[in-house]
Amino acid sequence: MTQKQIREISVTNSMSGRKERLETRSPGKLTMYSCGPTVYNLIHIGNLRAGLTSDLFFRVFMRAGYDVTYVRNYTDVDDKIIKRAKEEGISSEELARKYTVEVEKDYHTAGLLEPTHKTTVTTHIAEIITLVERILAAGKAYVVDGEVLFSISDFPGYGKLSGKNIDDLVAGARVEVREMKRNPLDFSLWKPAKPGEPSWDSPWGKGRPGWHIECSAMSSKWLGEQIDVHHGGEDLIFPHHENEIAQSEAASGKAPFVKYWLHHVFVNMAKEKMSKSLGNVLTAQDFLKTYSGEFARYLLLSVHYRSIIEFGEEAVDQTLNSLQRIYEAKQKACEILARPLLLEAPEWAAFRTTCEKTRKDIDDAFANDFNTPGALASVFILIREFNRIAGSGAQGGNEAARFFIEIIEKDLGDILGVGQRPPGEALKDLQRIRGARQAAASGTAAVSKEEIEALIVERLESRKSKNFARSDEIRKDLLARGVILKDGPGGTTWEYGNIH
Ligand SMILES: [Zn+2]
CATH class of the missing domain: 1.10.10 (Arc Repressor Mutant, subunit A)
Structure with missing residues (x-):
């Protein structure tokens, strides 16, 4: 049997800080883990960017020909969940379940594909305990009063992802650190139970997992001890991802845990870094309701994942105008496609050649570190050319129109998830959004x-x-x-x- 053709992809690896050619551990197969949300609240636009970015990677890897196994988790037990559950007067289990449902709704509206496995911490307690035992057996952790701590002094590679200097970190560590720690940077693998908090039996007494251990446990269970791609927001590089590396490599004795670390950057809202802890930020749900899933996809994916998104009026207007241009051209193409077949004007034959070239340009852009603005730029050049020929009244063009629609719906659409709706419906929706914005600007409620x-x-x-x-x-x-x-x-x- 001949080997399936895989398109060459390059990615920016946070471990090396460089763009590298992707070579997976097993040819034709790709394993990917993405750190998902902590389900203690409705997600905001920044969290939606995280979900959409891993969805983009997933689609590009599949398009390139890889057989992808993709795991995304929900953190369903943690301090924030426990605190919020107390505020809402329900159990932390109920709270996590409630917000998982809400996040799933948002992801669905935003058109995210289903990962191969969606995992939660509370369904992996046995795996977590086994992993902690292995780290202890390897001599890289110690137990104090029912708490298991990772000993970073026993892991020489600590700091290799974030590039942080351990001595500087120790010097800067807070002095109120409990004396039980051998090194102030040692972190919890397993925490003893506090009264009223969710807990599980373990060899160290009743307790619950520390934050970082879940991702090490879930990725090794579903993807193996060493994986190809790990994704998350850049705010997770330290300490979360640094700690994941320490745990996974300490337990397996194999390095590297992850071959390619991919990190997206944040969404800037009104010049403030968006984070749930700021409160009062626009929830993804508000945004999806006011605009649409497609609108959110365009706004959040048209900017390269390693560039900050300046979220505001300008970004919304740009999205509105860009989607309008795409759908107006698509509508025109549908009209041409429906026309009776006539002898084709030479401009259309030339246009089909341009379509071939654009198709390649789009694929090349996506394969070049997920260059979504590059792919869109090629599409807009093609749209301009299409509008020019269509506007000249050139005869025929049915085949060219079909090709053009295919580029919008498949080559661009299958990756970005935009341009795939019937144009009449999409244009009407854009008109509604425009109207709502005008109404909002004139002081009447949207x-x-x-x-x-x-x-x-x-x-x-x-x-x-x-x-x-x-x-x-x-x-x-x-x-x-x-x-x-x-x-x-x-x-x-x-x-x-x-x-x-
Ligand atoms: Zn994680």
Whole structure:
């Protein structure tokens, strides 16, 4: 049997700080682990970027021909979860379950593909305990009063990912550090139980896992002791990923634990680094409801994963205009495709050649460290050329239009998850978003598609029950917010209009 052709990919490896050619441990196969969210709250736009980035990697690796095994976890036991559960008056288990459902909803709306395995800490306690035992057996950890601590002085490679100097870190470590630690940087693998907290039986007494051990345990269970790609936000490099390396390599005695470390950078919102601890940040759910999954994908993926996203009005407007250009061209292409077949003008034949070249450019861009802005730039050049020829009235073009649509939907769309909707529907949605933004700018409240549709149903029911005052009020209220209702034989439709 001949070896399956794999496209060459280069990635920026945080371990070397350089762009490297991807060579997986086993040809044609790729193992990837991505650190997922801690489920103690609704996720924000920054967390959505994390999910979308690993989804992008997953899609590009699959497109390149790899047989990918991709694991993404949910951290479902941790201090923040315990604290929040107390605030909400429910168990931490219930709280974690509740927010896992919410995150799953957001990921679904944002069109994330399902990973091969989605894992949680609480379903891997046995594996975690076994791993801690192995680290102890290797002489790289010690037990004090029911707590198991990793001994970084016994792991010479500590600091190799973050490039941090251990002596500097020790000097800078807080003095209030408990004396039980041999080194102030030693970290918990297993913590003793506090009253009222979730806990499990272990050889060291009742307790729960430290934060870092879960990822080492889950990646080795599902992907093996050494993996190809590990992804996370750059804020996880130290200490989380540094500690994962120490744990995994100490337990297995094999290095490297991870061949390629990929880190995305954060989303800057109003010049403040977005993080859930700041409170009051826009949740992914708010954003997805006001805009759409596709809109979020475009906004968060059109910027290279190693560049900061400046989240704000400008980014939203750019996304709006870019999606509009894509869908207007796609709509035109659908019209050309539906035309009767005529002799093809030579411009269209040349355009098909341009399509071939664009297809290669898109693939090359994605294979070059996931260069999404590069892929989009090629597509916009193609759109300009398509619009020029279509606008010139060149005859024929059905085949060229089909090719063009395929590039939007497959070559670009299968990776970025944009441009795949019917153009009429997508353009209407963009018009709604534009209207909502205008309404918001003019001081009237924005209104979501769901709200409009719910009000249309309510209005219909009001009319059935002859409550015309209410049905009239709904119409006027929506009109004041820029939504025009139109009653027709097929029911009520709506659109955004200018308010005068
Ligand atoms: Zn992790």
